[in-house]
Amino acid sequence: MASIFTLPELPYDYTVLEPFIDSQTMHLHHKMHHNAYVTKLNDAKPGTDDIIAIQRSAAKASPVVRNNGGGHYNHSLFWTWMAKPGSSNPHPTGALKAKIDESFGSLDEMKKKFNEAAATRFGSGWAWLGVKSDGKLAITSTANQDNPLMTGLSETEMIPILGIDVWEHAYYLKYQNRRPEYIAQWWNVVNWDNVVHYYDEYASKGQAVPINARKP
Template sequence: MHKREFLKVAGLAGLAAMADPKGLFAAEGRETLLTQKAPFTLPPLPYAPDALEPNIDKLTMEIHHDKHHGAYVKNLNDALQSSALASLSLEGILAKVTAKDAAIRNNGGGHYNHSLFWTLLSPKQTSPSAKLTTALNGAFGSVDAFKEQFGDAAKKVFGSGWAWLIVKKDGKLAITSTPNQDNPLMTQLVKEPGTPLLGLDVWEHAYYLKHQNKRPDYIAAFWNVVNWDEVEKRLNAARK
């Protein structure tokens, strides 16, 4: 696909919803995304669109956030208008959604996944703390071994989907993957449910402008912008 063709397709993906000025993950007075109810809003990026360069380029971030994520929000709100799930929080929606609820499954997952994804990226280079390093070492042998296993899971996603680091119900860490916009909170749909700590979007729109079909290059660049502080924050919350 040529760049011009890609942009045309991305532009047709949908109109972006109006951004919530406080943001779903704002540092002060934030209400967590999972407890919010419809109608949902598009959270602003927590940094400038070009802040992750050269690892993730500005144009990709603008299209990915404004067009793709915006479309998920709009389509989710539209789908919920005629659904009994509309009375639930996003957490409740994700826990109860089934394959029969295709529009809510795809767009609810897309909204949650991307809202989380933006917070897991940072223009400030961070490293796993001693506590998080110990957790990763215990589960995977070493931080490098974790990165390799997580990267392999991301590479092996056929077509579009996500790779995840999760905390399972027993408190153990695990690496898993899901197709399309499914995520580990969808207990009616996934084989390995859990609380997401880290997620990597491997849909082509997340990397094609910069890396074309070279998904491994995108995965390598991802490690340069991971917000390890957010990963640890989520781990602490999941294990309380």
């Protein structure tokens, strides 16, 4: 089974996240890094075209399937978690807003915990906001291209609805070693419309978010 996974087109131009995420980083991140994950995952012939199933069984998979399957899933959603500044709601709404207030006290407190998880992730990895099996929200971080869907590989297993890439290739051209600055500026491009959509339509119902699930 070959070439079953493809590099998704971005829902915006490489330049639209400026000045918070520079266009050169976006081009390299998408066309080079993400594309490499897709190519290597196809070359590994994982035996299924179900990218969510690959996440769920990652602990039992070969390193190449685990790493590149995670890289493809994580990045496919990462692009949809961002949008041109001012083009989406500047904050969560509806049931997700209420859940954030219930779980963390406020959006600001949620961001504080999220930022801490992202800033203190040693080496390369991700920080996540997600929904646990009991329906509660939580924040965690994972190493490399792991994510909270990967049974046995995440400190907190949950369905991710928002995540930030803190690999150096995601920010180093603009922010160098100033990861906390990158994390703080990243909130300016968060697409809350998609995050709310992923919560309402999938995670709140116990379903993992498909990679093609962004809000129309």
